[in-house]
Amino acid sequence: MGIFDNIMKKFNGEDTKKSKERDEKAAIPKDVEKSVKALKEIFMDCDDIVYREFSVGEEQEFKMALICIDGLSDKMLINDFILEELMHAARDTKPNGESVKSRLFELTKRGTLAVTELKETDDLNEAITSILSADTVLFVDGYDKAIIIGTKMWPARNTSEPKAEGVVRGPSDGFVETMRFNTALVRRRIRDPRFKIKQKRVGVRSKTDIAVLYIDDIVNKDVLKRVFDRLNDIDIDGILESGYIEQLIEDNVFSPFPQVQATERPDTVAAAILEGRIGIIVDNSPFVLIVPATLSNLFISIEDYYQRWLVSSLVRGIRLAAGIMSFTLPSLYIAITSYQPDIIPTRFALAIAGSREGVPFPAFIEAFLMEITLELLREAGVRLPDPLGATIGIVGGIVIGQAAVTAKIVSPIMVIIVSLTTISSFIIPNYGVTTGFRILKFGLMIFASVLGLYGIMLGIILLLIHLVNLKSFGVPYLAPFVSSKARDFKDSVVRFPISTFIYRPEYLHVNNKKRMKKMSLRNKYDYSSGRNEE
Structure with missing residues (x-):
């Protein structure tokens, strides 16, 4: 056991020191020139770092230094509300009681800077991180502290409609990179x-x-x-x-x-x-x-809650059927044509046999070739620019499919099955689930080619065992179908009216379980009298 642990430690790199040690606290020099010199050594060959050293005060001159990154910090804010305030307004400050120098840091922080976001620090590493995060750092001579000023203004795109989660009804704003x-x-x-x-x-x-x-x-x-x-x-x-x-x-x-x-x-x-x-x-x-x-959440679109419950329930049923079809159809084709053709009507079996006449490959190779071709077209459509991607996806699918049928490489029924499989995968709202089913599809095809329908059943049983044991932060992945209460089924395969969603999901074990007041499903109203029925 000890030998195995040592091998795993070497494999994981745990027997050596951490290659990345977290920064320890570093003191800020009281001399501004020393602070600037230290930063220039740290930011050597970083030409986008801006250093602005200046003096304030009329009777006495006090040195200050301002450091920021060109392109990430807001220059207008720095020029108009920091430098101008310090270099002009601060000149009118006169000694009053104690010397100005003894309280210059507080005067600068509390009364001079016309900005909203201010923070002080005595850690040089924190100041460096703030500079790299697009903030501006101000050093004041004679103080071992620095003022961090919020001046973030990096390039950012405006909010736009999400590309991967389009809806017919609902908000059109989406997250951005900021x-x-x-x-x-x-x-x-x-x-x-x-x-x-x-x-x-x-x-x-x-x-x-x-x-x-x-x-x-x-x-x-x-x-x-x-x-x-x-x-x-x-x-x-x-x-x-x-x-x-x-x-x-x-x-x-x-x-x-x-x-x-x-x-x-x-x-x-x-x-x-x-x-x-x-x-x-x-x-x-x-x-x-x-x-x-949970798996049920990944099959739900937010638009389900913006439509009437009957429409949403129908759409969820279609999604569930599409999810099952997206990874079982090719396997069923292989199993039926290769092992159990007697389970389908005779005329249909003869039609399939007739369509495969002249195809030199067994059903597994035929299905595998078509699925790989569709995966290539899918990836090509994603990587190419939008106009070319759409063209490749449509034209490529039609041309390659027709050419493959004409050349007797695949049968027409195989083209239909692969097309249905691909369309079904597009119906699933979550791209991660779609990718998972794409991977499982090939595994199930191998099971079907070896054991027929028994192989499909075995593959589905193994999949269910995996899903039952899978958890997300302690919550069962198949909730609410396992480890939950009956009321959670109101928002699963069928979506009940929103007025029935009185409690939050039980499987989340939240502190505040109730989310709305109980109300009747129907408001009784006497239209003749214009009053509610007693």
């Missing part, structure tokens, strides 16, 4: 002081800003603690997208299914937080993470 814009989009929807936004930085080198969103009196504290513990355990050079965080905090890295929900829609995040879930916003990413995630 974290503060994204928190504002959610805050606009939840105007409650108990709605908390806790910010932290992750990444030894990137120091990426991350915000954890939750409602304090609703959220399950155990789940919240797990989220913060897993975020604190991350020790990596950089976080470039929320996909990094998703993979580093999920329960089972070997599962093909996402255990963290990713969305571009602010209303989806707001609805999840009101339900008792937790949102995680990562700077530089338009995809916000929601935990815990």
Whole structure:
């Protein structure tokens, strides 16, 4: 056992010192020139760093230095409300009682700077991180502290409609790559002081800003603690997208299914937080993470709640059927044509046999070739520019499919099955679930080619065993179908009227279980008298 542990430690790099040690606290020199010199050594060959040294005061001159990054900081704010105030308004400051120099730092921080976001620090490393985060740092001669001024103004795109989660009815705004814009989009929807936004930085080198969103009196504290513990355990050079965080905090890295929900829609995040879930916003990413995630939630679109319950229930049933078809149709074709043709009507079996006449490959190879071809076309459509991608997807599919049938490489029924499989996968709202089914589809095809229908049954049983054991932050992945109460089924395969959603999901184990007042399904009204019936 000891030998195995040593091997695993060497494999994981645990027997050596951490290659990335977190910065320790460093003191700020009282001399401004020493502070600037230290920063110039740290930021050597960083030509986008701006150093502005100047003096204030009329009778006495006091040295100050301002450091920011060109292109990330707001120059207008720095020039008009920081430098101008310091270099002109501060000249009128006269000695009063004690010398100005002894209280210059407080005068500068409290009475001179016309900005909203100010913070002081005595840690040079914190000042450096603030500079790299687009803030401006002001050093005052004779003080071992620095003033951090919020001047973030980096390039950012405007909010636009989400590309991956389009709706017919609902808001059209979507998240962008700027974290503060994204928190504002959610805050606009939840105007409650108990709605908390806790910010932290992750990444030894990137120091990426991350915000954890939750409602304090609703959220399950155990789940919240797990989220913060897993975020604190991350020790990596950089976080470039929320996909990094998703993979580093999920329960089972070997599962093909996402255990963290990713969305571009602010209303989806707001609805999840009101339900008792937790949102995680990562700077530089338009995809916000929601935990815990369940399979039923990943099949639900936020638009389901904007339409009448009968329409939403019908659409959810179609989605569920499409999800099953997306990974079972090719396997059923292989099993029926190769092993059990007698389970379908005779005329249909003869039609399939006639369509496969002249095809030199067995059903498994035929299905495998077509599925691989469709996957190639799908990826080509994603990577190419939008106009070319649409052309490749449509024209490529038609031309290649027709050419393959004409050349007797595949049968026409195989083209229909592959097309239905692809269309079914597009109906699933969550792209991560679609990707999981795409992977399982090939595994189920192998089972079907070896054991026929028995192989499909075996594959589905193994899949169910995996899903039953899968959890997301302690919540069963198949909830509410397991470990839950009957009332949670009101928002699963069938969506009941919203007036019946009195309680939050039981499987989340939230603190505040009730979310609305009980009301009747029908308002009785006497139209003849214009009064409510007693």
